[in-house]
Amino acid sequence: MKALRNFFEKTKPHVQKGAKYHWLHSTHDAFFTLAFVQKHTSKSGTHVHDYIDLKRTMGIVVLALVPALLMGMYNIGYQHFGALGQLETAAFFDLFLFGLWKVLPVIIVSYGVGLGIEFIFAQFRGHEVNEGFLVSGMLIPLIMPINTPLWMIGIATAFAVIFGKEVFGGTGMNIWNPALVARAFVFFAYPAQMSGDSVWISASGVEKMADGFTGATPMAEAVLGNTDLNVWNAFIGLIPGSIGETSTLAILIGAAILIITGIGNWKIMLSTVLGGLFMGILLNIFAVNAYMAMPFWEHLIIGGFAFGAVFMATDPVTAAQTDRGKWIYGFLIGVLAILIRVVNPAYPEGMMLAILLMNTFAPLIDHYVVQGNIKRRLKRVQQSA
Template identity: 60%
Template sequence: MNFLRKQLDKAGENFKPGSKFEKFAPALNAFDTFLFVPNHTTKKGAHIRDAIDLKRTMITVVIALLPALIYGIYNAGAQHFGQTGEAFTFMDAFIHGSWKIVPMIAVSYIVGLSIEFAFAVYRGHEVNEGYLVTGLLIPMIMPVDIPLWMVAVSTAFAVVIGKEAFGGTGMNILNPALTARAFAFFAYPTYMSGNEVWVSEASASKVDAITGETILGSLASGNEVSYSFMDMFNGAIPGSIAETSTLWILVGAAILIFTGIGSWRIIVSGFVGAAVMGLIFNAFSVNALMAFDWSNHLVVGGLAFGVVFMATDPVSAAQTTKGKWIYGFLIGFFGIMIRVFNPAYPEGIMLAILLFNVFAPTIDHYVIQANIKRRKKRLAAVQA
């Protein structure tokens, strides 16, 4: 590491102010801070002395994502071999899943970071580490066989329109990863929905048994599902790459909550809101989706993944304590509502989160105003 440190310091001489490559200093600095702890601190004014910084925060989120990602890679292969009827081992499934998913991750990082570097050089500021998480989230919420060029275009849209247009990391009002998925869904609907996109190579297979239909898609069509609650909870079902296993998503949630990075209030209230809406629908049971048990609604589709990893985004979520409870509850509540009432799109958590990303500042505003009014009333009572 000392050798690498010396080489970076030597290269940095060519990027100092007034030097030949001064304009490209943010790019070199990005590599430096990714590999080493920054060697500078604030010089004046109040600041917080803490061991945590943006890089460590993002790395912790990446670690929290790994259990769901690793299982998602395995499940992608397992669903493929399982529906073709071929015998397979864990390594067979994992290798097949890796062959499909690792290139998607590579494309997401290459395209996204290239754009981030370009904007950093153009604006003359440092490259932020926020894309470490976004670059992993984007492929994790995509169908396994989506073409790589679509991943690239969706990533570029999310970074440019969903993030850099607002000023970069910390300034965006929408979750960038969900912005990428929303763009892909509306721009390439045949690759993001239907019964042939959720199982690897289902559309190219000559085996009639392969349909790759998700549980929610089957229920929306009025069909019964044969999966047990534990199948759905463990994630042995078709779906987006890393959204199927509620078990491993909750492991990631525990990491986020234990480290203080993810808001447990948003996570808990998100599941509560979904449960309440599910119970309301169970009381009527007009169709298969409404009759689907409320507990099952919590463990299928993207609900758990969205509530844990998307709704808790500290930039686009509500900031006040009470606002987080309201924000999370409404996401879960409306997520199930959209899921059931929209037969063309039997999954609503993406749209619910994006909707309340927009309303998060409004929620915080009214929470703060309510606090101000209560304090004014107490002050008036004391003065009286």
């Protein structure tokens, strides 16, 4: 590490203003701060200073995503060899390495396209490279089906970075979660890849990924009531679905990491779950069809509900900022996610739309919470006078 730091210190004068390679200043700074803590802090305003900067914060979120990523890789191999009838003869590493082989290109495309655009914008503006895509670059692959073509991942990522973040001013200024913007783009531009009743299970080997076996998703089947959900498989993640969304167990491990480190907001996570349970129970009570009769607790372990509650709804930029607002924000996400699942049979999933909708209303929620606090305090002042 000392040699690497010496390299950065030695090359730093060559990228300063007026130097030959001044146009690489943002790039040089981005790689330096990724490996080392900055030597300076903010010079204006009142701030709390410690060693946890934004890159370190984003790094912890990526670490929390690793269990879901690893389980997703294993599950892809599990589904593949299960479709071939070779599950009993396949070793653990056969399953995992197959999944790794499929997922790795998706991650490379996501980071390559996203960070490339981030660097271009930073160089053009003469600003530091934003750190936010360290997380978004991992979230985008995890919320995509494994059969999504790489070119489609690239286009969706570019759209999310440019129109979901950079047009608003970059990290910290966007009003929607960039990863969900990417998913929404694919959903509306290429609906066959993100909706319907088919999921991809490779059935012809690594060399012919295009050939596959399709079947109804556990999400659709459970909502339709056509099959009994294998609760254990759904909880640990051995069901078809988007790469990182299938394992509730892995997601809970990630949630524990975020809560223990103080990075993730437990109030939003808990209120989202409570909102989902509330709507699920309400629909069970007034059930008039198979959609509404689905056991309320099953909603928490299938689809993208758990992943969205832990990693998407808690995005500190697009979520509500006030304490009371976080409870309201999360609760409404849970309510809307289950409502969209049940009311719209053509789309038996609702977490993406629920979070994006509440991203839009988060500032309004905070506004009314703050105004309510101001009115209560003014009232107390008037009473005391």
